[in-house]
Amino acid sequence: MARDEAAALAAAHASVRQLIAEKLRYLIPMTILFMVGYVGLTVLAGFAKDLIGTKVVGPLNLGFVLIALNYLLSWVLAIAYGRIAAAKFDPLAAKATGEISGSGAAR
Amino acid sequence: MTLTLGMFVVILLITLAITYWAAKRTSTTADFYAADSRLTAAQNGFALAGDWCSAAAFLGFTGLTALYGMDGAFYALGPLVAFCTVLFLIAEPMRNTGKYTLGDVIRSRMQTRSSLLAAIVGTVVVNFAYLMPQMAGAGVLVRLLTGISYDWAVIFVGISMIVYVAFGGMLATTWVQIVKAVLMLSAGAIILVLILAQVHFNPLTLFAAAEQKYTAKYLLPGNYLKNPFDQISLALGYTLGLSGLPHVMTRFYTVPDAKVARRSVVWVMFLAGAFFAGTTLFGLAAADFVGQDAIRAADRGGNLTLPLLAQYLGGGKGTFGGDLMLGFVAAVAVATILAVVSALTLSTSGAIAHDFYVNWVKGGKVEGRREVWIARATSVAIGLLAIALGILAQGVNVAVLVILAICVAASANFPVLILSLFWRRFNTGGVIGGMTAGLVSSVVLAMIGPAMRGADALWPLVNPTVVSLPLGFLGAVLGTLFWGRDTENERRFDAFLLQVHTGVASK
Numbered sequence: 001m002a003r004d005e006a007a008a009l010a011a012a013h014a015s016v017r018q019l020i021a022e023k024l025r026y027l028i029p030m031t032i033l034f035m036v037g038y039v040g041l042t043v044l045a046g047f048a049k050d051l052i053g054t055k056v057v058g059p060l061n062l063g064f065v066l067i068a069l070n071y072l073l074s075w076v077l078a079i080a081y082g083r084i085a086a087a088k089f090d091p092l093a094a095k096a097t098g099e100i101s102g103s104g105a106a107r
Numbered sequence: 108m109t110l111t112l113g114m115f116v117v118i119l120l121i122t123l124a125i126t127y128w129a130a131k132r133t134s135t136t137a138d139f140y141a142a143d144s145r146l147t148a149a150q151n152g153f154a155l156a157g158d159w160c161s162a163a164a165f166l167g168f169t170g171l172t173a174l175y176g177m178d179g180a181f182y183a184l185g186p187l188v189a190f191c192t193v194l195f196l197i198a199e200p201m202r203n204t205g206k207y208t209l210g211d212v213i214r215s216r217m218q219t220r221s222s223l224l225a226a227i228v229g230t231v232v233v234n235f236a237y238l239m240p241q242m243a244g245a246g247v248l249v250r251l252l253t254g255i256s257y258d259w260a261v262i263f264v265g266i267s268m269i270v271y272v273a274f275g276g277m278l279a280t281t282w283v284q285i286v287k288a289v290l291m292l293s294a295g296a297i298i299l300v301l302i303l304a305q306v307h308f309n310p311l312t313l314f315a316a317a318e319q320k321y322t323a324k325y326l327l328p329g330n331y332l333k334n335p336f337d338q339i340s341l342a343l344g345y346t347l348g349l350s351g352l353p354h355v356m357t358r359f360y361t362v363p364d365a366k367v368a369r370r371s372v373v374w375v376m377f378l379a380g381a382f383f384a385g386t387t388l389f390g391l392a393a394a395d396f397v398g399q400d401a402i403r404a405a406d407r408g409g410n411l412t413l414p415l416l417a418q419y420l421g422g423g424k425g426t427f428g429g430d431l432m433l434g435f436v437a438a439v440a441v442a443t444i445l446a447v448v449s450a451l452t453l454s455t456s457g458a459i460a461h462d463f464y465v466n467w468v469k470g471g472k473v474e475g476r477r478e479v480w481i482a483r484a485t486s487v488a489i490g491l492l493a494i495a496l497g498i499l500a501q502g503v504n505v506a507v508l509v510i511l512a513i514c515v516a517a518s519a520n521f522p523v524l525i526l527s528l529f530w531r532r533f534n535t536g537g538v539i540g541g542m543t544a545g546l547v548s549s550v551v552l553a554m555i556g557p558a559m560r561g562a563d564a565l566w567p568l569v570n571p572t573v574v575s576l577p578l579g580f581l582g583a584v585l586g587t588l589f590w591g592r593d594t595e596n597e598r599r600f601d602a603f604l605l606q607v608h609t610g611v612a613s614k
Contacts, residue, residue: 009613013601016608023608027195034191035346042181042342045328046335052177053327059315061326067180071384074187078376081194085369093609100605100613 008099015096022092026084030077037073041066110430112253114438118290122271122445125282129275136478139276140207140457141360148367150285152374155358157284157291157446159186159349159379162244162410163509165291165443168383169416170409171331172390173402176317176324178331180387181338185345187380194372197350199365200528203610204603207360208454209353209520210462213538216527216603217596222538223467229520229542230353230458235496236512237354238451240505242497245444251411252437257501264441265494268449272456272486277361280449287446290439292378294417295385297432301420302392313391320395332569340514340570347576348513351520354447354454365610389416396420414440452493456486507558511549514572518579519545526583528607531600533583534593540586545579 045052045063052063137143146154164186172179205211210226217223242261249260271279306312318326332338349355359368393402393416405411414436418424421432460482465473473481523541526533552571557564568574602613 009602012605012611012613016601016605019608020604031191031195034188038184038188038346039339039342042338043335045177045181046338049327049329053323058311059318059326060311063177063328064180064314064326067177067184067387068384070184070188071380074191074376074380077191078194078373082369082373086366090366096605097609097611100611 012096012100015092015099019089019092019096022088026081026088030081034073034077037070041070110434111437114434115253115441118286118438118442119267121286122267122279122283122442125286126271126275126279129279129282133274133276133278134479136207136461136475136482138278139479139482140357140453140461142277142281144361144363146281146361146367146371148362148370149374150281151358151362151367151371152378153288154281154284154361155355155371155375156378156382157286157288157443158355158358158450159375160288160291160382160443161241161447162248162440162444164383164386166248166410166413166440167408168386169389169393170402170406170412172387173393173397173412174399174409175331176321176326176394177328179390181328181332181341183383183386185342186349187376187383189345189347189349190372190376190379192346192350193356194369194376196525196528197356198359198368198372200607201356202359202362202365202368203608204528204606205360207357208457208462209356209524210458210466212524213527214462214466215606216533217535217538218599219535220467222535223462225538225542226523227458227462227467229351229515229523229546230462231455232546233352233512233516233520234354234451234455234458236508236515237352238448238455238493239496239500240508240512241444241448241451242493243500243503243505245441245448246497246501248410248440248444251406252414252440258498261497262494264444264448265490265497267445268452268493269487269490271445271449272452272490273483276482277453280446280453281358281361283442283449284446287439287442288378290442292382294436294439295382295389298389298413298417298420298436299385302388305392305396305420310388313388313395316395317391321399325394334567334569336567336573337569340568340572343576344510344513344517344570344572347521348517348572351516351524352513353458353520354450357454357457358450389413392416393419448493452486452489455489456482459489460485507553507556510558510570511553514549514553514570514575515546517572518549518575522576522579522583526580526587530587531597532587532592534587534590534596536590537583537587540589541579541583543586544582545575548575548578 054062056062056065133139168179168183171182204215209230210223213226214223245264246257246261250257271283362368362371393412396419397415402409402412405415414433417432417436418429422428465478519542523538552575555565556568558569606612
């Protein structure tokens, strides 16, 4: 029995490592995207005021357009994360849970 | 005035009815701290919106935009973007590893007493730094809106929050937040429609009118935050600090599992995000319709911009519509404060009663019914302390504390939390090092900066996050290295990771 438990644990840990690798594949680019989008905008606001003040649509300058785009980006990322997590992460998490739950190693 | 007071009384009666209902359903520690983890994603999403939008957001963002243009829009955007970090990295692991508090996560990772103590210090400092300006703000606001004195306003707010938390625990706090969020979003929607009706449903008119009235400089950045590094500090403080705010993060314990926690973040991003985006239009509309002079005349900081705008849109001063809208917005502002201070009181009592007394002093060996009793008593004590601090804070510059709360959350709590969840070698020394470096650098730099010392500032930034956050991480890494290898902790890390990502605790 003890050997079965150890094997189940090892299998579950391997599945978790796979899950983490899968998460990193999506989360690193997504995190870079929103950090660059938002922190980048504040850097521009601080050091490139003329550029930010360029008129884009009628009375709207580039700064307000980028602010609006940041709202859109956050919302799109939220929806995308929800979908990716349900499609890619949840099955792997369920696999790890399944491997461990039958073995008696879970408490 | 009568209409405003009438609406206060209605909201107060609703929240007391909620508390009565919740009190009958609150008997165990899981009920008290986490509403028995039975909320739905939508419920928790609304509650998160009610929790995260403080009066500074409800009233402040509109005022900042009206008086300073684009910088106000930056202030409003940050709190939405912050939820990206929470969604990607924090919400699900928090739900999977903790029970009631931030300290639970650190404790289950490190299993040492000193790391738990460090986590408690982080929570208590951040919560009190956040709570004190909320109480002081409540005093000023309720006095301005109803005419009762500052001290009585603080006492009224304090006693209300004590009643909600001590009797109704997390369930009452949650529903007070949900009611507040619904009221806030309704007020926002009504104001938005009335504004758009004024400009023939073309929001660009608001920008053109503002530019004509206040020159092109008004629509440029830098009118409020003059130092670019303060802008960057603000951005970092928001995006990473929210993850370190215990009173918001403990909301994830109120849902059954990580999937629901995740969906509740998506809810709050749309609910609160839409409101934040609205405040930028509200601010421009107020600058156009009400005018900066009238806004400054009512309150120099612009905190009465939204009530004034609502009054204008309702038909103006002295009309029934104007008074009704003013009363409604004022009542929502008070509901906003009540929802936030209740959450802070509950989360602080979690750190003191659950983390400190039960787990640190008693090693977890406290009988359930006694633990609930201790938690209730602790929340009463914290509430009374908050009332005292609120009264003492009258006339004191508490702006520095607002900055400090979010700065410590980003520089001390966030590095410790994120490294606990994701770094195998991270150990007790790292928790202590990160907490100390983040906390000390935030406090010292905020105290010697312009927010505290004005023209005599020894260093230029109002918000020190851009420096204190890297120092917090540095402290965490150096602390880990100096502590030496904790092989037992590293061996446990696989089991911990299993729990972080699946919620299953293994032997």
